[in-house]
Amino acid sequence: MPGKVAYLTFDDGPTAAYTPQVLEILRRHRAEATFFMIGQQATAHPDLVKRVRAEGHAIGNHTWSHPNLATSSAGAVTDELRRANQGIGGRVRCLRPPYGATNGRITSLARGQGLTPVLWNVDSRDWTRPGVATITTNALAAPAGGGAPTILFHDGGGTRTQTVAALPGVLDSLARRGYRFDTLPVCR
Numbered sequence: 259m260p261g262k263v264a265y266l267t268f269d270d271g272p273t274a275a276y277t278p279q280v281l282e283i284l285r286r287h288r289a290e291a292t293f294f295m296i297g298q299q300a301t302a303h304p305d306l307v308k309r310v311r312a313e314g315h316a317i318g319n320h321t322w323s324h325p326n327l328a329t330s331s332a333g334a335v336t337d338e339l340r341r342a343n344q345g346i347g348g349r350v351r352c353l354r355p356p357y358g359a360t361n362g363r364i365t366s367l368a369r370g371q372g373l374t375p376v377l378w379n380v381d382s383r384d385w386t387r388p389g390v391a392t393i394t395t396n397a398l399a400a401p402a403g404g405g406a407p408t409i410l411f412h413d414g415g416g417t418r419t420q421t422v423a424a425l426p427g428v429l430d431s432l433a434r435r436g437y438r439f440d441t442l443p444v445c446r
């Protein structure tokens with residue numbers, strides 16, 4: 259495949275406040291991305307789940323209620339993943355464990371539900387709300403360990419106005435560096 263690919267990922271949504279704004283920015287930049295949805299949020303906003311899919315993005319499981327899976331029992335992990343899959347509906351192929359907290363046990367429980375865990379190698383740290391300039395700098399950093407950047411953002415879990423404000427500049431800068439924006443292959 260020609261050219262370089264960047265994978266934008268958005269965790270903790272969907273939310274009425276921010277997901278539509280993110281979708282609009284992605285549309286304007288002809289960018290596809292991956293949304294790791296919390297099952298509870300997906301259940302509350304089925305219209306947004308539908309819209310994210312309809313606009314060509316991929317959807318991943320971010321658990322039902324965002325616990326730390328590494329400190330959850332096997333039964334609780336299974337329940338969190340199953341309920342989130344049901345709440346999101348349709349095809350869900352990948353898992354982003356909350357806080358990036360994962361281990362071999364979680365990976366095998368996830369695979370049992372047809373989910374491949376996937377983390378990130380660039381952290382915008384937008385959840386700390388450090389300001390638009392810092393989010394932008396963080397998002398444009400070289401990926402840890404090299405390879406295609408998989409960049410962590412959030413479209414839920416708190417006020418995300420800085421994320422929304424930073425996103426167009428991040429997309430423009432990466433596009434100028436020759437990147438196109440696609441869904442994560444393991445989530446398709």
Ligand SMILES: [Zn+2]
Nearest residue numbers: 269270356357
């Ligand atoms: Zn999260």
